[in-house]
Amino acid sequence: MTDVRLSARQVTKRFGGLAAVNNVSIDLWHNRIHAVIGPNGAGKSTLTNLLSGDLQPTSGSVTLGDQDVTGWAPEAISRQGLGRSYQKTNIFLPFSVWDNVRLAAQSRDVQQPWNPMQWLQNATKSVASHARSKRAIALSGLENRANAIAGTISHGEQRQLEIAMTLATEPQVLLLDEPLAGMGMAEAERMVALLLQLKKDHAMLLVEHDMDAVFTLADHLTVMVNGQVIASGTPAEVRADADVQAAYLGEEH
Amino acid sequence: MSTAKAHLETLPGSVKVVLGLGLIALAAFPFFGTDFYTQMVTRMMILAIFAMSLDLLQGVTGLVSLGHAAYFGLAGYALAFLTPQGEAVSLWWTLPAAVLASGLAALVIGFFVVRTHGIYFIMVTMAFAQMVFFLFFDNKVLGGSDGLYINFKPTASVMGFTLFDLDNKVSMYYTTLAAMLIVYVFLRRLLWSPFGRALAGIRVNEHRMRAMGFGTFGYKLSAFTLAGALAGLAGYLWGVQSGYINPELMGFHMSAHAIMMVILGGMGNFAGAIVGAFTFEYVLHVFKDLPQVGSMNLGKHWQLWMGLFIVLVVVFASRGVLGLIAQVKAGGKLHD
Numbered sequence: 001m002t003d004v005r006l007s008a009r010q011v012t013k014r015f016g017g018l019a020a021v022n023n024v025s026i027d028l029w030h031n032r033i034h035a036v037i038g039p040n041g042a043g044k045s046t047l048t049n050l051l052s053g054d055l056q057p058t059s060g061s062v063t064l065g066d067q068d069v070t071g072w073a074p075e076a077i078s079r080q081g082l083g084r085s086y087q088k089t090n091i092f093l094p095f096s097v098w099d100n101v102r103l104a105a106q107s108r109d110v111q112q113p114w115n116p117m118q119w120l121q122n123a124t125k126s127v128a129s130h131a132r133s134k135r136a137i138a139l140s141g142l143e144n145r146a147n148a149i150a151g152t153i154s155h156g157e158q159r160q161l162e163i164a165m166t167l168a169t170e171p172q173v174l175l176l177d178e179p180l181a182g183m184g185m186a187e188a189e190r191m192v193a194l195l196l197q198l199k200k201d202h203a204m205l206l207v208e209h210d211m212d213a214v215f216t217l218a219d220h221l222t223v224m225v226n227g228q229v230i231a232s233g234t235p236a237e238v239r240a241d242a243d244v245q246a247a248y249l250g251e252e253h
Numbered sequence: 254m255s256t257a258k259a260h261l262e263t264l265p266g267s268v269k270v271v272l273g274l275g276l277i278a279l280a281a282f283p284f285f286g287t288d289f290y291t292q293m294v295t296r297m298m299i300l301a302i303f304a305m306s307l308d309l310l311q312g313v314t315g316l317v318s319l320g321h322a323a324y325f326g327l328a329g330y331a332l333a334f335l336t337p338q339g340e341a342v343s344l345w346w347t348l349p350a351a352v353l354a355s356g357l358a359a360l361v362i363g364f365f366v367v368r369t370h371g372i373y374f375i376m377v378t379m380a381f382a383q384m385v386f387f388l389f390f391d392n393k394v395l396g397g398s399d400g401l402y403i404n405f406k407p408t409a410s411v412m413g414f415t416l417f418d419l420d421n422k423v424s425m426y427y428t429t430l431a432a433m434l435i436v437y438v439f440l441r442r443l444l445w446s447p448f449g450r451a452l453a454g455i456r457v458n459e460h461r462m463r464a465m466g467f468g469t470f471g472y473k474l475s476a477f478t479l480a481g482a483l484a485g486l487a488g489y490l491w492g493v494q495s496g497y498i499n500p501e502l503m504g505f506h507m508s509a510h511a512i513m514m515v516i517l518g519g520m521g522n523f524a525g526a527i528v529g530a531f532t533f534e535y536v537l538h539v540f541k542d543l544p545q546v547g548s549m550n551l552g553k554h555w556q557l558w559m560g561l562f563i564v565l566v567v568v569f570a571s572r573g574v575l576g577l578i579a580q581v582k583a584g585g586k587l588h589d
Contacts, residue, residue: 052464078466092457103454106447107466113475119443123450169465
């Protein structure tokens, strides 16, 4: 398939004797959602962390765009065009919603921490990051909550904020780790609609437990069990796979 | 309650009023105070600059350095080395040189320490500061345990005309006041700059900062270097005022006092550091003057009272003196 934006090849992560991710290869394509499913402990989050640089693979390689980013620090991978959200809400709780998003957007301004001129500007006056923040807030539907303190908004809104912060860095590749976790029905529906909208401009990895959402959203599906890929293909192919039914779907459906 | 408020990054009106009154009092003080007290307040203002420089790390960035005095002392030593035995040197080049020396030391040490986190950062900053301390303490060439005298105060003249005479206690007072205000205004601006916002982000959630693309190492190292340089400014002024410099100024106690000043006043907004430095020094003065009661000299055990005082402040006014002011004016609401 064409238009691969991120590709991991034979990625393995060992913690002592345990291979949390074992020889996994995965591609993310522009304008497609690649969902990764699997039972708890299958290694989905570890895989996400390997792709984002939060963890370094024991072996294997990760290519982002046309760059080999294996072993890069998370900030370098982020600046190369990858944005990720976290399974456990990972925001700046004491800051306002707007300040959370503005800070994320600021990361795409020129960063010169050693430049004294940057010590005297006013952060809120950056036109570029203001525009990025406004767009991200609007996309994620948080316009009415922009002034609220992030620690005081609802869980669903915090999940939206996760996405908004990720979008504010204007990534080409999105890694979303359980964006629907803990959401109510209405919130989840809104999030699904948002993800469908975001698909147009991004290559997306979606780790999710909500099977209805997964089958609504995914263009491609990879099933992981015990750190290994046991099936990968279109949702229809995966649904028909006997191994998958035995290992995972069968238990729940 | 938000930490933005807990840190009082935006100073409430009530605090601003108190600070304004304080500034007026400071500006007028030499007209009323005796020489002794003018010098004492000068020292308080020097320590306020020192405390503000630490607040950039401790309150804003969340890096608790237990070795900040090293950079304070180094600039004082720089002045001592640059001042010849028999004549005065110019402020115009010795001040930048001393500040640069402290900044450079902070840059080099910071390169190693800002990689560490939490308790390890505290330990490593202390270890480096102790190394600097003993380097001077054990070397006769560097003054040894006795320290060095600065016999002549630097001159501040422009084309032969003396702009201000640092030998004059009142001139020294106003020079220090000006330095303190410049540092304060500069740091307040910095707090709201992209750099300052990134530092605050690092304090709250460094992991997410990196995931969003911030090279946090560069930010922390820049903050550490800048804080070291500003501590150097304070140390230089200390050397000028006291005319004497010794290893104690770089020691563990000095570093710990700065931490207490910042906590005492309220962290993360620089005004608290100033108020904390004044409060600490004043309370110290009071405790040291406590009378003899029976067989016990209360004043001699000032550290005991200071310890109790700090504990009380931390327990009953965790946001420091500034937080207390904001709270009283807000009608006693603890968490507004």
